[in-house]
Amino acid sequence: MTAQEVRLCGLLLREHFGEVVEKVGTHLLKCGAQNLRTIIHETGLSVDLVKKSLCVLVQHGASTFSSGRKGPGSPTEYHASCDRILRILRYPRYIYTAKTLYGDTGELIIEELLQRGHTTMSSTVKTVADRLTQNMAEGLTMDYSEVSSTFSKLVETHFLQRCPPLPRVGNKDSSAPSETPAAPGTPAAPVNTAPPTPESFPECYKVPSVTLIGRGKRQLASEDGEEQRSAKRAKMDPETHGDEGIYWQVNFERFHLHFRDQTIISAVANKLDQTSSEIVRTMLRMSEVTTSPMATCTKPLSANEIFRSLPPSYNILRPILDQYLTLLVDDPMEFVGKAGESGGGMFVVNLHRALANLARATLESVVQERFGSRSARIFRLLLRKRHLEQKQVEDFAMIPAKEAKDMLYTLLSQNLVQLQEIPKTPDYAPSRTFYLYTVNQLPTARMLLQSCYKTVANLVERRLFETKESKRLLEKSQRIEAILASLQVSGAEPEQLTEVEEMITAPEKQQLDTLRLHINKLDSAENQVDETIFLLESYINSTNASS
Amino acid sequence: REERGGGRTMAARGRGQRTLSFTMETVKGDAPPPSVQQPTPVFPVMERKPLPLTGGEEAEYLLALKQDFRGAMRSLPCFIQPLVTHRDVERYSDKYNRSEQMDKLLDWAPGEAPPTASDQSKISSIHCFFRIYPIRNQSLEKKEEQETSEDEEGETKKKQEEEEAEGEEEYDEEEFEEETDYIMSYFDNGEDFGGDSDDNMDEAIY
Numbered sequence: 061m062t063a064q065e066v067r068l069c070g071l072l073l074r075e076h077f078g079e080v081v082e083k084v085g086t087h088l089l090k091c092g093a094q095n096l097r098t099i100i101h102e103t104g105l106s107v108d109l110v111k112k113s114l115c116v117l118v119q120h121g122a123s124t125f126s127s128g129r130k131g132p133g134s135p136t137e138y139h140a141s142c143d144r145i146l147r148i149l150r151y152p153r154y155i156y157t158a159k160t161l162y163g164d165t166g167e168l169i170i171e172e173l174l175q176r177g178h179t180t181m182s183s184t185v186k187t188v189a190d191r192l193t194q195n196m197a198e199g200l201t202m203d204y205s206e207v208s209s210t211f212s213k214l215v216e217t218h219f220l221q222r223c224p225p226l227p228r229v230g231n232k233d234s235s236a237p238s239e240t241p242a243a244p245g246t247p248a249a250p251v252n253t254a255p256p257t258p259e260s261f262p263e264c265y266k267v268p269s270v271t272l273i274g275r276g277k278r279q280l281a282s283e284d285g286e287e288q289r290s291a292k293r294a295k296m297d298p299e300t301h302g303d304e305g306i307y308w309q310v311n312f313e314r315f316h317l318h319f320r321d322q323t324i325i326s327a328v329a330n331k332l333d334q335t336s337s338e339i340v341r342t343m344l345r346m347s348e349v350t351t352s353p354m355a356t357c358t359k360p361l362s363a364n365e366i367f368r369s370l371p372p373s374y375n376i377l378r379p380i381l382d383q384y385l386t387l388l389v390d391d392p393m394e395f396v397g398k399a400g401e402s403g404g405g406m407f408v409v410n411l412h413r414a415l416a417n418l419a420r421a422t423l424e425s426v427v428q429e430r431f432g433s434r435s436a437r438i439f440r441l442l443l444r445k446r447h448l449e450q451k452q453v454e455d456f457a458m459i460p461a462k463e464a465k466d467m468l469y470t471l472l473s474q475n476l477v478q479l480q481e482i483p484k485t486p487d488y489a490p491s492r493t494f495y496l497y498t499v500n501q502l503p504t505a506r507m508l509l510q511s512c513y514k515t516v517a518n519l520v521e522r523r524l525f526e527t528k529e530s531k532r533l534l535e536k537s538q539r540i541e542a543i544l545a546s547l548q549v550s551g552a553e554p555e556q557l558t559e560v561e562e563m564i565t566a567p568e569k570q571q572l573d574t575l576r577l578h579i580n581k582l583d584s585a586e587n588q589v590d591e592t593i594f595l596l597e598s599y600i601n602s603t604n605a606s607s
Numbered sequence: 608r609e610e611r612g613g614g615r616t617m618a619a620r621g622r623g624q625r626t627l628s629f630t631m632e633t634v635k636g637d638a639p640p641p642s643v644q645q646p647t648p649v650f651p652v653m654e655r656k657p658l659p660l661t662g663g664e665e666a667e668y669l670l671a672l673k674q675d676f677r678g679a680m681r682s683l684p685c686f687i688q689p690l691v692t693h694r695d696v697e698r699y700s701d702k703y704n705r706s707e708q709m710d711k712l713l714d715w716a717p718g719e720a721p722p723t724a725s726d727q728s729k730i731s732s733i734h735c736f737f738r739i740y741p742i743r744n745q746s747l748e749k750k751e752e753q754e755t756s757e758d759e760e761g762e763t764k765k766k767q768e769e770e771e772a773e774g775e776e777e778y779d780e781e782e783f784e785e786e787t788d789y790i791m792s793y794f795d796n797g798e799d800f801g802g803d804s805d806d807n808m809d810e811a812i813y
Contacts (some may be wrong), residue, residue: 076680080687109687116685152672158666173673175679429658584660584670 061089061142069145073339075520076148077116080105084113088123088140090565095128095135114138120177121223121309147312149516149590158219165202165210168192170219170310178223178285178307181211181268212267218314220266223307267512268306315351318512320364320598322412327394330386333374336384340395342369343409356412362403395415412602419505419599422592426508427476433465439476439499447480447496467498502603509596516589523582528573537572540564 066089074082087103088094094102100110117123120146135402151174159167167168168188173179185207192202215218235272315542321344346369348360367381376384386406400406418445428436431565438457448456454464474495484496527534543560564572660666680686 077678077685078687078689080689109689110694112687116687119685135650151676152669158667171676175683177685278632313700378663429655432655520809581660583673584666587673588660588731 062510062513064513064517065142066090068513068520069142071517071520071524072145072148073122073195075407075524077120080109081116082111085117085122085140085145086111087141088138089145091226093126093129093137093139095137097135099138118318120144136199142552146593149586150312150315150594152587153319153590154310154312156314157318158214162213165192165207166214169207169211169214173220173308173310178309179306180304181208184210184308209577213267215267215308218265219311220308221311222266224264279586289553313353316594316598319594320411323418323595324395324409324411327393327414327418331393332391335374336388338371338374338379339384339388340409342366342371343396343407345369347409351411354602356606357397357408357410360399360406360408363405363407364403366407398410412606415595415599415602416501418595420501422595423501423504423508427471429469434463434464436470438464438467440472442477442497442499445503447493447498449496453497456505472497475507485565502600505596505599508595509600512593512596514592516586517584519586519589523579526575526582530571533568533571534575536568537564 066086068234069089070082070086076084083105084099085102086521087099091102094411096110096114097112100107105113117138117140118125119341121139121141123138125136125138130136154174155167155171158170162169165188168191169184172187173182176184185204189202189204189207192207193200196202211220325337325341325344328340335515343358343361343366344363346365363382363385366380368379368386370376382405385396388397388541389407394410397408397410398405399408402604410547422442424436424440434457438453441453441456444588445452445456448463450468453468454460454461457464459467472479477497477499480496480498481488482496484492484494485487524592531553540560540563544557547556547560
């Protein structure tokens, strides 16, 4: 957990959960596992606030608890998970993917689950049905069963999973467990060395049989205070639906696999053509269930199978398919590899190789945008040829000596290029030592990833700064909008509306527009940096898994 | 000075050596760039402007999703505000009303001895594990102005699993919070009356 990661996590917690949770969360990130008393003492917050913050963090999966280090009797300790908090950056992408795969219903289900952290199926279905009903035309309502079926589909394709039951800490075993009734026996170990993953429980993807009959309720625009007050009063919901205690969460890893596949397919489409990308998409779809998440390549598929599984709209001839496959295998990006000759040729998608090449392309593009195309040429040269002397760099890159030296030194000072000494004599005399320039892809990717985290943190801070600067103006405009809305609801005349609108002067309006533009730009930039973060993280994780 | 840099990158390092391990004659080429004596400027002039952001429908939709999500999170109960009481005058009822501000959602107590700083602690020291049901918040998601956490009302059910019980009673918070003989609503000083209906301006307030 680097300083940049902790800083970014703090900002994300602040924006989504408030400053109190930020304080508790960053404290846990910096200081490791701690028990409640220590947290209270060291953050200086009140007991209730710390308790609430920990609840929120646990609810959203950002924190876990386990028995203390000193054995079963010691107080429970809480750990915060940096990776999980950084996922918040990717929430819009998850929601959008759900929309493309499962429509508006899927989008709202995923959004609801991301907002709440852990919820039951019944409450999610009800809330989503209500929201969908709200947006539908007058008189139409959304049926619960439709939402339930989308939910089940999401579970079947593993985009949603059950939350693992709480670890049983200590010796209390006689009292009836009030946790998930459907979970198999909870782990008995008093001290958990590693928290069990959700997938280690066999019922992880089992949809409970839920009795959910009904339709979404449209919330009427309440005109008088009576309805508001009754809505505000705590409602005791007497219905139970048979799935109490079974909580669901979004399965981020499954989304990441989907993103990885999408990235590979679009890279093939950009480099080659649409048909090749369709072939790769077919191969990936066929290997979805047979490939483990950390595999370096898919299981071999024969050309015959691929031919049979191509989508019907792509009726290409068999020899053409063979030609395409040969092209894909020969391509330097190494997306597809040949694994044998039986069945008309056995082909695999090289997942790890593809990720590595995509990460390499990212690094090259960064160097190109920061230092120019000639520096990028030197960088690519060093990536390909591994170790080169300065003279060789000048010759191969076809750049005059003086400029090549300048560029190399700039890259060296930015730590994108490293210097390797090879002595001829034991005393390392400079005149008798080879100095070779080299680029190591993995450490450079890590460095760039940290730089991305820093970038996003800077973007967030700048956005908060801009908002704070114009806070007065924003509040004024919000108030005026609220007044306008209430006037329109109660049916006011146009003169009153224009009068209210004119309370904002023209230069203020312009200031607001510029502010909106800046904030949108900063937000959009965060989204796009997150795409790079995803690519680099996938490459680094894939390399660690395969080594 | 450049010597320091030369001493580190080249292999022949001595402790605090100030002499170069090479001289300018043996090394071919020009002098190295002049050394920098101060930190780099905060906003350096960029020689190459960065590429513009990718626009398009997808990017805009993602942007809208992100901003909507952030806005929605602010109105959910998991957004915890620090308690800020803007009271002009300190009132006697403050001492008894403080607990009303916080949600009575948690009966969960710290594992150790109760903290002495707070005077509300008749809390039993019980180890509890819990699962909080999602707190439903119906009306607030529609209002854009009300961000204060005092308005949070919702239902929670919780389940506990006790590990150690030290035999102290739990108090019913409603009645017996502060060892007073009066029910909590006795200390209601009337400041909240009529404060909820500020939205409809055209209703006359008598």
